[in-house]
Amino acid sequence: MATDDRSGITAVQGLVGPEIAASRITPGCNGEYYLHVGETEFGPLVTSLALHKCALIGLFCTEGFVSASRFSLLYVFEYKATVLILVRNTGGVATSVARLLPSASWFERECRDGFGIEFDGAFDERRLFLHETYPEGFHPLLKSVRNEPVATRSAVDPAEEYPFRKVTGVGIYQVPVGPVHAGIIEPGHFRFSVIGEKIFNLEIRMFYKHRGIEKLAEGKRPQEVVRIAEAVSGDETVANATAYCCAVEKCTGTAVPDRAWYLRTILLELERIGSHLGDQAGMLIDIAFPLGANQFAVIREDVFRMNALLTGSRFMRGMVEIGGLSKDIRKEQLEELGTFVRQARKRYRVGLKIVLSTSSVLDRFAPTGIIKKSLLRPLNITGPAARASGGRVDVRVNHPYGVYDRCVPAPKPLHDGDVLSRFTVKASEILDSLDMIERLLAAMPDGTVKTEPEVKDGYALALVESARGENLCWVWIRNGVVERYKVRTASFCNWQAIEHALQGEIVPDFPLINKSLNLSYAGTDL
Amino acid sequence: MVNALSCLLKGKVTEDPLIRDDEIERIGRDIRREIDTVFGRSLAIRELDTGSDNATEIEINNLSNPYYDVERFGITFVASPRHADVLIVTGAVTHNMAGAARKTYEAMPSPKFVVAVGDDACDGGIYNGTYAVLGGADKIFPVDLKIPGNPPTPKDILTGLLALMNQAKKTR
Structure with a gap:
């Protein structure tokens, strides 16, 4: 056992307590630790982890993982640099942990829809990704269910429609919005309970775009699934492909050439820059300041064109592969990227100055849509949304992958947690990513870009920092094909932050607050 | 009127755009002319996402950035299907969106045209035949034109819309 593993196990033991023998904690392929737990010790253990300020960053079900039990629930806990996965076996009924760890609520509902697992004591037992048109008792992720067309109902009796939380009282009325919105936006439903103009409660209903990503991956050869990972969310193409490939590379022991990691990291940072620029332009459009928005929209289009020049795709699709990249990027193209980065930085600073010196912008941005720091861990809020609320979470820093240990980002957290903070954090991250690309270009090693896996x-x-935060991916390969592909994007958890950020705000500020987080519906709905 | 006259005499009051893409200008001029012939003044488009991975939405949004600025060619993106001539559909049609998608289509006044944009909207793409989707947009309403791509670029979408104008002429 490597020294790393021993120090890691010591760290895990510090969290789980001395009652758990160190020999039971087994290191995984990618720095994570697994602990199989019995039903009697599970409850106290989870309480202890919650008390140790661990965040529940993922919870998913898998079938046939251990021979002794049909289902296994994998609870992924994170504490600073330590990631611990509790493996809890179940025949189909388990106790809920959602009251203790609120991020578990959506996870448990997801397991229930996918596998039919019942969670005793859950405070929310409504369906999640299977809307009411799906038949009762249909659980698509069960191995016994084939991935083929299913008969759904074309109409639903109003009595069977999704029951939104009821908020009643004098003067409270409901504003239903979506799933089809007024702009060119992905579909989702927002149910506002409003008093006058003030929002008393917001409930978000998602999963209109559920297209069965996880089931689609099953039974496919690992290489084929990279394109599925890219389709999780268009603007996180590189991040999700990298997370998936990283997991496969670790479990197959494939060493990725250095040059491939340098180039992947450039693509990851370009993706972040493009996404943040889009968010910033969108926020400015939503407060009717197109002069500012277009400063960023133009640079963003240039980023798309640069992506196309480097990879042949404006979304950098088809580039990341297991073992490295599908093709190298030529020296002249990288030089062109260097020139672009220098120019983009200058132009970006000009735009930023215009925006941040406009009083009407500041008036709308601050102090709007505050996400409290105390919500970050219970709801597992990550990414720029967390860093604008004082959270020191960044996968690139806490769990560096690829070359992030050599090319370290410098996140600058803010503390106010409002729209202005999120705008400013994204601004500093754009500049930081531009710097990182320059550093990567300067240190670019020669050599191949792919190892045959x-x-x-x-x-x-595998954990990857996408533009929106921590994306989690767990891959299990069995008999040479993908047995289970679990993906949980940052958006899945961050959506719940919006419900809290909206309380007490006015409905017209909703688009702005929503855009300041710019979450992916596709990446949530899978 | 005085203002318009003085603009004519003095030249433009705005700066010249820094960006110029001759191919986009050419396609745009053709579309402008066709829209005038086929739709009178302008083409109102309503976008409907029935299960895309959001890349296509981003490209459709990009049509409004200063590089393309398609509003000057007579193309507007409208907030309601009731204002729309054309429905642009992105993504395979998921079971969870099928109901809302049908209602959106039904809310459009006639004559109406449907354009499927992106591989998944064209034929269900990688999701074809799986539990969660019905297939491409043509599974729930008639589709007049398909613009494939993963995702199609803004230029591809504009070229497709030009093709739609030619097709719409035939239905007159």
């Missing part, structure tokens, strides 16, 4: 069975967890 060897197909090998195994499982691994």
